[in-house]
Amino acid sequence: MFESFDPVLLARIQFAFTVSFHIIFPAFSIGLASYLAVVLSLHTITGRDVYMDVFRYWVKIFAVVFGMGVVSGIVMSYQFGTNWSVFSDKTGPVLGPLMGYEVLSAFFLEAGFLGIMLFGRKRVGPGLHLFATIIVALGTLMSAFWILSVNSWMHTPAGYAINADGQFIPADWWAVIFNPSFPYRLVHMVLAAYLTTAFVVGAVGAFHLLRNRYNAAARTMFSMALWMAAIVTPIQIFAGDLHGINTLEHQPAKVAAMEGHFETNTDGPMGLTLFGIPDMDAGQMDYAVTIPYLGSIILTHSLDGVVQGLEAFPREDWAPVGVVFYTFRAMVGLGFLMLGIGLWSLWSRFRGTLYENKWLQRATVAMGPSGFLAVLFGWVTTEVGRQPFTVYGLLRTAESHSPIAAEAVGTSLIAFIVVYFLLFGAGTFYILRQMAKEPSPFDEDTPPHHPIRTAGITPAPSLDRHNPPAPAE
Numbered sequence: 001m002f003e004s005f006d007p008v009l010l011a012r013i014q015f016a017f018t019v020s021f022h023i024i025f026p027a028f029s030i031g032l033a034s035y036l037a038v039v040l041s042l043h044t045i046t047g048r049d050v051y052m053d054v055f056r057y058w059v060k061i062f063a064v065v066f067g068m069g070v071v072s073g074i075v076m077s078y079q080f081g082t083n084w085s086v087f088s089d090k091t092g093p094v095l096g097p098l099m100g101y102e103v104l105s106a107f108f109l110e111a112g113f114l115g116i117m118l119f120g121r122k123r124v125g126p127g128l129h130l131f132a133t134i135i136v137a138l139g140t141l142m143s144a145f146w147i148l149s150v151n152s153w154m155h156t157p158a159g160y161a162i163n164a165d166g167q168f169i170p171a172d173w174w175a176v177i178f179n180p181s182f183p184y185r186l187v188h189m190v191l192a193a194y195l196t197t198a199f200v201v202g203a204v205g206a207f208h209l210l211r212n213r214y215n216a217a218a219r220t221m222f223s224m225a226l227w228m229a230a231i232v233t234p235i236q237i238f239a240g241d242l243h244g245i246n247t248l249e250h251q252p253a254k255v256a257a258m259e260g261h262f263e264t265n266t267d268g269p270m271g272l273t274l275f276g277i278p279d280m281d282a283g284q285m286d287y288a289v290t291i292p293y294l295g296s297i298i299l300t301h302s303l304d305g306v307v308q309g310l311e312a313f314p315r316e317d318w319a320p321v322g323v324v325f326y327t328f329r330a331m332v333g334l335g336f337l338m339l340g341i342g343l344w345s346l347w348s349r350f351r352g353t354l355y356e357n358k359w360l361q362r363a364t365v366a367m368g369p370s371g372f373l374a375v376l377f378g379w380v381t382t383e384v385g386r387q388p389f390t391v392y393g394l395l396r397t398a399e400s401h402s403p404i405a406a407e408a409v410g411t412s413l414i415a416f417i418v419v420y421f422l423l424f425g426a427g428t429f430y431i432l433r434q435m436a437k438e439p440s441p442f443d444e445d446t447p448p449h450h451p452i453r454t455a456g457i458t459p460a461p462s463l464d465r466h467n468p469p470a471p472a473e
Helices: 007-046 049-082 085-119 126-155 173-177 182-209 216-250 252-259 294-300 321-351 358-366 370-385 406-436
Strands: 160-162 168-170 272-279 284-291 389-391
Touching (some): 007 049, 007 126, 007 182, 007 216, 007 370, 007 406, 049 085, 049 216, 049 406, 085 126, 085 168, 085 173, 085 389, 126 182, 126 389, 182 321, 182 406, 216 294, 216 321, 216 358, 252 321, 321 370
Antiparallel strands (some): 160 168
């Protein structure tokens, strides 16, 4: 069935498929863990029960997201051994310890305190429960630190030597870990995780406000999420600009592909191509819609900055321009839509209509998946833009593949597709079901003598017909 297929292409498709599933869960769990730590801290500081209601609502979702992230991550390690054994052998002395540090210093930290965070409040007390929640949030950030150090080294390798067997070996661990693109990539990804979570939380809050604008937990979610959108999105745009300048310095061919820039602008400033159809064979951009000067201004911060075009690099080193060109614009476009929502929310706050503005709430619901899409588009831009290398400029993708038949790779690819859609489809369905439940002021583990219960207040009806709310006592 797969005899006529290229095994390297099939292995790349398999890795792209599995990493696309994997990256959305850590992106969500990084942001959600920090959000849970913030709302629990606010509950501890202010004593307001609404923050505990928000915490209880999202901690169940976090547990499922965390579990799916772990499962999808295990598959990634499996593929390094099966499909990319040459890459693993050549880069193992450098990347292997970094992956080990991630497991020892971050994953064990998260897993060790996760149980206390999920089930331990009544057993260990509020103080230790808050401490465990903060540690889980720090653990997710440490995981991001190590994983992005690994990925960044593949883009901007540093601090290495090559031994007689052709293996990369560490010569300077500080240079390996803090390689040239790592700080920019880490900041960009963590902010992306926070924005991803903010727009999911904001969408859920907006969804329930459209049904009941007096729900205190939904109002809290919506307000906090839109503060995050308004404050963090401009910071992310600025961080993305710095990341782009760093990429131009260390991976100029990738930037040329991202911009669809085939010819070096030696005769004048570079324009910014908003849209066009890249023609790699002819080495040109067809039907280009360009803004004069703006490309040089953005990339070089000068009116007449020169940017190398793809013509300056060997054609065999060109990344697939069409993929990188469009995914980069999709990511940036979503970022500016996020900025628009943030600015709109500030205007609504100023007018005192944040919780009554149904059009803003509908727009926020529509933007709920935008963070995930932006992360996926950004990841495709980054990884496809690195092609045809696994270690940029040093190790080609075609030289990194295992000596394995196309039939084996194709069969496992089909198996992954079936299992992933069944497993993660069920998990996603459960998460969406939880999100559809209206946040209530208490749940089944609220003490019988809680002031809300003794006051005879009945929570808003649940949207889950199989789990109706308990009657007020």
